[in-house]
Amino acid sequence: MKDHPKKERTLVIIKPDAIQRSLVGEIIVRYERLGLKLVGLKMVVPTAEQVEGHYTLDPNWRRVTGEKTIKNYRDRGLTPPSEDPLEITAKILKNLKKYLTAGPVICMVWEGAHAVELVRKITGGTEPRGAPVGTIRGDFVVDSYVMSDADDRAVRNLIHASGSVSEADMEIPHWFKKAEIIDYKVTREDIMYNKELENILP
Ligand code: GDP
Ligand code: MG
Secondary structure, eight states: OOOOGGGOEEEEEEOHHHHHTTOHHHHHHHHHHHTOEEEEEEEEOOOHHHHHHHHTSSTTHHHHHHHHHHHHHHHTTOOOSOSOHHHHHHHHHHHHHHHHTSSOEEEEEEESTTHHHHHHHHHOOSSGGGSOTTSHHHHHOOOOHHHHHHTTSOOOOSEEEOSSHHHHHHHHHHHOOGGGSOOOOOTHHHHHHOSSOOSOOO
8 A cells, every 4th residue: 555645755964064053953943843753863974975876866867967057057147167967967966075075964854744845845945045035045044056166166055855755765765774764653643634633622
């Protein structure tokens, strides 16, 4: 039987810049107060291999991200540094490896209805500059592609969050062993998900 939609899971990584800026609590509270359930949590210093493996779990990631980045340059009226998507992605990946191996990160698995979509929504878009007020990136970080490209570094956007359910299904086992994810119940789930509201009145 297919899992109930309330069991959807997504991967969130609190990146090194967020830990350095003491934003761990601020970030966790956003997902927690929405009603998602934390089912996995650990602090690690990733290796470059782990980071490259993470971004290339989808064999199309290099091409798609390269093409998207070329389009982003054009939309800003700029000439992309290369017309070859793979050359662009090689540079992005080199900088992502430097960024994510710079210090500890916190890996988390959050579970609940529409977990993937809702975590992306409250996290805000990849480029903090354009992330709406009220999202984590919109509220806590000033970075942009203009800034990161000028200094040949990754954009510092505090968080990684899975982009789709299929991405989450690949990313979670990349960072967590099966036994590190805990299946458990919290009582508020009765109020959020049960078909009938019961046992409230004496
Ligand atoms: P995410 O899922 O929000 O992390 O975004 P993507 O999967 O599309 O991209 C992965 C990473 O590639 C981002 O976190 C950025 O570091 C980088 N990236 C994506 N698009 C661009 C872009 O247009 N310009 C630059 N410089 N980097 C980009
Ligand atoms: Mg992505």
